[in-house]
Amino acid sequence: MQYCYNAPMILDPWANVARLNPTETRALQNQKLQEFITQQLYPFSPHYRRIFDQQGIKPDTIRSIGDLKHLPFTSKADFVATPEHPDRYKEFALQPDKEKINRFWPVPKKLRLLASGLIEGKQVAQERISREYRPCFMTFTGGTTGKPVPFLYSIHDINNLYVSGSRMLQLFEIKSDERVFNMFPYAPHLAFWQVVFGGFAECLTVFSSGGGKCIGTEGNIGAILRMRPSVIMGVPSYVYHVLRMAAEKKSRLDSVKKIVLGAARVTEGFKAKLTELLVSMGASDVAIFGTYGFTEAKAAWAECPTKPGVSSGYHLYPDKEIFEVVDPDTGEVKKEGEDGEIVYTALDTRCSTVVRYRTGDYVKGGIRWEPCPYCGRTVPRLSSDITRLSDIKGLDFSKIKGTFVNLNDFANVLNDMEAVKEWQIEIHKKDNDPHEVDEVAVYCTPKEGVDRGRLEENIRKTIFGATEVSPNQVVFVTLEDMVKRLELETANKERKILDNRPQ
Ligand SMILES: [Zn+2]
Numbered sequence: 001m002q003y004c005y006n007a008p009m010i011l012d013p014w015a016n017v018a019r020l021n022p023t024e025t026r027a028l029q030n031q032k033l034q035e036f037i038t039q040q041l042y043p044f045s046p047h048y049r050r051i052f053d054q055q056g057i058k059p060d061t062i063r064s065i066g067d068l069k070h071l072p073f074t075s076k077a078d079f080v081a082t083p084e085h086p087d088r089y090k091e092f093a094l095q096p097d098k099e100k101i102n103r104f105w106p107v108p109k110k111l112r113l114l115a116s117g118l119i120e121g122k123q124v125a126q127e128r129i130s131r132e133y134r135p136c137f138m139t140f141t142g143g144t145t146g147k148p149v150p151f152l153y154s155i156h157d158i159n160n161l162y163v164s165g166s167r168m169l170q171l172f173e174i175k176s177d178e179r180v181f182n183m184f185p186y187a188p189h190l191a192f193w194q195v196v197f198g199g200f201a202e203c204l205t206v207f208s209s210g211g212g213k214c215i216g217t218e219g220n221i222g223a224i225l226r227m228r229p230s231v232i233m234g235v236p237s238y239v240y241h242v243l244r245m246a247a248e249k250k251s252r253l254d255s256v257k258k259i260v261l262g263a264a265r266v267t268e269g270f271k272a273k274l275t276e277l278l279v280s281m282g283a284s285d286v287a288i289f290g291t292y293g294f295t296e297a298k299a300a301w302a303e304c305p306t307k308p309g310v311s312s313g314y315h316l317y318p319d320k321e322i323f324e325v326v327d328p329d330t331g332e333v334k335k336e337g338e339d340g341e342i343v344y345t346a347l348d349t350r351c352s353t354v355v356r357y358r359t360g361d362y363v364k365g366g367i368r369w370e371p372c373p374y375c376g377r378t379v380p381r382l383s384s385d386i387t388r389l390s391d392i393k394g395l396d397f398s399k400i401k402g403t404f405v406n407l408n409d410f411a412n413v414l415n416d417m418e419a420v421k422e423w424q425i426e427i428h429k430k431d432n433d434p435h436e437v438d439e440v441a442v443y444c445t446p447k448e449g450v451d452r453g454r455l456e457e458n459i460r461k462t463i464f465g466a467t468e469v470s471p472n473q474v475v476f477v478t479l480e481d482m483v484k485r486l487e488l489e490t491a492n493k494e495r496k497i498l499d500n501r502p503q
Pocket of ligand 1: 303304305312315372373374375376377
């Protein structure tokens with residue numbers, strides 16, 4: 001017998017979940033956490049089963065969000081293959097079998113499975129279980145450090161990808177008759193697919209161009225002019241590049257109302273620059289949205305519409321995950337609104353699954369639980385002021401002592417500078433000698449007619465004011481060379497901050 005599934009009509013409880021009060025939300029999360037740990041994670045995850053057993057953690061003692069602190073953190077290093085364990089990532093996938101289901105599932109859950117077998121036939125019941133757990137899709141971690149790691153999805157996880165995509169599109173208030181231009185790079189990365197599945201879920205007209213790599217910048221501009229989308233989505237630096245090229249061609253983009261950016265940090269200064277560019281091409285009432293997501297969660301989160309210059313924060317999905325904010329040094333859990341590292345725990349994944357996963361992302365302003373002042377939803381919101389901890393670099397400017405520099409502060413300064421068209425930061429060793437000190441170079445494409453001497457002085461002064469570090473070199477390059485340096489048309493990731501020191 002063959003089974004054929006149509007694209008599912010998923011009943012998403014979002015409308016209800018997004019209106020619960022904090023007590024109800026926490027109760028829901030506690031209940032989901034208990035069920036997930038005792039009926040999915042501990043029984044079926046080879047990795048976590050081993051960790052629980054080694055550390056003597058009884059799965060039924062994890063009953064609430066507060067109990068999470070008894071579980072060890074999971075980090076990127078835990079997935080990375082070693083010569084002894086070449087397939088470590090597989091250990092994170094939930095892998096049920098008859099014996100484990102019999103042993104760990106509560107009687108009512110087993111009875112439901114049995115009833116399904118009696119009513120629909122054994123084969124259908126087995127197929128249901130397979131579809132819930134069998135990998136059928138994957139995306140990869142970015143691989144900025146080390147080898148990319150695959151994250152596996154089952155049909156259950158794909159259904160969740162529809163759900164998170166649909167929730168994001170609702171947050172952006174995109175209506176069913178709007179047209180969406182998806183410029184995320186076609187790659188086995190979350191961003192592209194999150195938009196594709198979100199579009200399916202909401203039954204929207206989405207054109208996924210694949211970014212610069214697939215149809216080139218000319219191709220993207222031509223397609224935008226023909227399609228006249230109201231929404232453009234993509235990686236910030238590439239969206240900005242395409243819009244800038246369109247502006248140079250004197251194109252009119254008056255259909256565009258919303259820009260959705262993902263896969264990289266977006267500052268309010270950058271949003272303002274993008275808005276100005278769109279307005280110069282005839283657009284009005286433009287809203288720019290940031291999103292946040294990572295491979296390991298197999299989902300992304302979104303801002304809702306606000307007035308310019310403010311962010312609502314990312315609206316979280318409390319029925320799908322638990323977020324904690326912890327001290328990056330001590331691991332201690334922070335209170336509401338406090339800064340720290342973002343830690344993620346899945347509540348509803350099936351294939352690759354992580355709990356207490358340290359994202360390596362540092363959030364200023366933490367998580368807020370008061371209702372969103374802009375859309376009224378009551379889900380917890382994660383501040384959008386997020387930097388990668390790996391962008392805070394230990395630099396040796398002298399041979400005597402090292403300095404920690406947050407390169408995002410460099411980025412903020414350069415993003416906000418009117419006279420700077422495009423920029424890149426590069427760290428390298430002096431004279432390319434591995435035994436020498438570190439140097440920071442700022443590559444910069446100035447606007448036409450700008451006095452370069454004065455601009456260089458301004459860049460040095462402003463960066464020093466923000467970071468107490470002055471760049472070693474400020475190098476002016478043409479836009480053409482900068483596009484190559486940034487690999488704007490070919491890369492899957494932003495290359496605004498480069499660390500070219502030998503590893
Ligand atoms: Zn909101």
